[in-house]
Amino acid sequence: MARAFDDLAADLPSEADVEPRSTGEEMALHLGIARAAELTRNRPRFVREAVEDLPEDARDFDWSAASDLLFQDHDVLMLFDDSLDGIEDGGSVVNQAMGMVNLAPLDWFTPFDPEQARADERGFRHP
Numbered sequence: 001m002a003r004a005f006d007d008l009a010a011d012l013p014s015e016a017d018v019e020p021r022s023t024g025e026e027m028a029l030h031l032g033i034a035r036a037a038e039l040t041r042n043r044p045r046f047v048r049e050a051v052e053d054l055p056e057d058a059r060d061f062d063w064s065a066a067s068d069l070l071f072q073d074h075d076v077l078m079l080f081d082d083s084l085d086g087i088e089d090g091g092s093v094v095n096q097a098m099g100m101v102n103l104a105p106l107d108w109f110t111p112f113d114p115e116q117a118r119a120d121e122r123g124f125r126h127p
Contacts, residue, residue: 001024001027001028002124002125003109003122003124003125004022004024004025004027004028004109005028005032006125007021007025007118007122008020008025008028008029008032018070019070020070020071021111021112021113021116021117021118022102022108022109022110022111022112023075023076023101023102023103023107023108023109023110024108024109026071026075026076027076027108029070029071030067030071030074030076030077033063033066033067033070034063036063037063040061040063047061075098075100075103076103078100078103079103087100087103088103088104088105089104090103090104
């Protein structure tokens with residue numbers, strides 16, 4: 001999971017689009033957006049100071065718009081809905097009807113598109 005956060009963070013300063021390439025990266029991005037929204041609400045001065053050198057945009061701090069733009073879907077969030085227990089099972093009726101992929105824990109880091117898979121040799125972060 002740490003690698004998923006690192007991979008997305010590495011995309012930010014690069015020319016690559018920030019686009020989750022696996023369910024694990026989708027979850028990491030959802031958590032990041034939720035944390036950013038929380039910081040904006042609860043620590044506005046900290047956020048203001050952190051971004052003061054960046055160009056302003058009318059959509060700054062519009063976390064709903066960010067979420068809509070950065071994801072193809074929000075299937076991973078359905079894992080937290082108790083009424084949908086078992087949705088991660090690829091054989092479930094709901095999973096198949098909605099065309100969901102890679103929701104089972106062992107599949108979280110399988111790339112959605114093998115041609116856009118991250119390089120295996122990128123390694124892991126070391127303390």
